[in-house]
Amino acid sequence: MGPISQTPNIDNNKEIIEALNEGNEAVFDYVYRYYFRSLYGFCSQYVLSAEAEEIVQDTMIWLWENRKQLIATLKLKSLLFTIVRNKALNRISHQKVKSKVHLEITEKYEKEFTSPDFYLYNELFVIYKNALDKLPKNFRQAFEMNRNEELTHKEIAEKLRVSPQTVNYRISGALKILRIELKEYLPLTSSLLVEISLFIITSTYLL
Numbered sequence: 001m002g003p004i005s006q007t008p009n010i011d012n013n014k015e016i017i018e019a020l021n022e023g024n025e026a027v028f029d030y031v032y033r034y035y036f037r038s039l040y041g042f043c044s045q046y047v048l049s050a051e052a053e054e055i056v057q058d059t060m061i062w063l064w065e066n067r068k069q070l071i072a073t074l075k076l077k078s079l080l081f082t083i084v085r086n087k088a089l090n091r092i093s094h095q096k097v098k099s100k101v102h103l104e105i106t107e108k109y110e111k112e113f114t115s116p117d118f119y120l121y122n123e124l125f126v127i128y129k130n131a132l133d134k135l136p137k138n139f140r141q142a143f144e145m146n147r148n149e150e151l152t153h154k155e156i157a158e159k160l161r162v163s164p165q166t167v168n169y170r171i172s173g174a175l176k177i178l179r180i181e182l183k184e185y186l187p188l189t190s191s192l193l194v195e196i197s198l199f200i201i202t203s204t205y206l207l
Contacts, residue, residue, distance in 0.1 A: 007030070008027050008030050008031075010030075010031070010034055013072070013074075013075060013076055014072045014073075016031065016076055017070050017071070017072045017074060017076060018072055020063070020064075020067040020070055021067060021068055021070060023067065023068075028063070028064055028067070031063070031076070032060050035077070035080055036056060036060070039056045039059065039080060039081065039084050040052050040053060040056050042081060042084060042085070043055050043056055043084050043085075043087075043088050046085070046088035046089065046091075046092060047088050047091055047092065050150065050152055051088075051091060052088070053152050053154065054152040054153055054154070055084055055087045055088055055091065056084060057152065057153055057154045057164055058087065058153065058168070059080060059083045059084050059087065061164055061165055061168060062083065063080070064165075065165070130181075131177070131178050131181035132178070134177065134181060135174050135177055135178070136173075138170055139170045139171075139173050139174040139177070140174060141160070141170075142156055142160070142167050142170035142171050142174065143170070143171050143174035143175070145159070146171055153167045153168055153171070
């Protein structure tokens with residue numbers, strides 16, 4: 001394919017897809033800027049603004065990472081809006097599960113704070129803290145900026161002066177390590193610890 005025009009024709013789907021296949025960063029940047037606002041507005045109908053921004057950012061990262069698998073007959077606009085919609089609905093579904101589990105645990109143990117199970121509950125958070133201490137420094141930094149400061153991947157990338165892809169890699173790596181560290185304790189303790197551990201694993205996965 002010959003060199004693409006200075007300003008890509010967004011309506012020429014085949015030309016855009018082929019340019020992305022070839023790793024044309026200028027075309028990707030144009031697609032990003034062209035669709036970001038409309039995707040963000042669409043996604044905001046489902047989730048909060050901060051979450052919508054992160055979902056659109058993740059979708060664009062996915063587009064770049066999977067650019068070589070795109071086919072010229074694929075309608076890029078339909079693909080992007082479908083991915084954003086599915087990610088938003090999936091986020092809503094996970095949040096409902098998280099809230100349900102949290103409510104069930106709270107209701108079950110709110111009157112049992114003096115029981116041995118209450119101390120076991122606290123012990124689990126000590127285990128979680130120890131697992132957090134085992135994270136590589138850059139993994140933990142990105143993870144805590146996302147979890148504690150509620151920053152999006154894009155905002156973290158800007159603060160750390162790295163790419164959003166790097167932030168995504170670090171947070172994903174942190175989550176994998178935390179899930180492995182917590183799962184190691186599940187067979188050793190009571191059913192209560194299993195319930196609470198699953199809640200923590202679910203919570204960190206939804207960050």
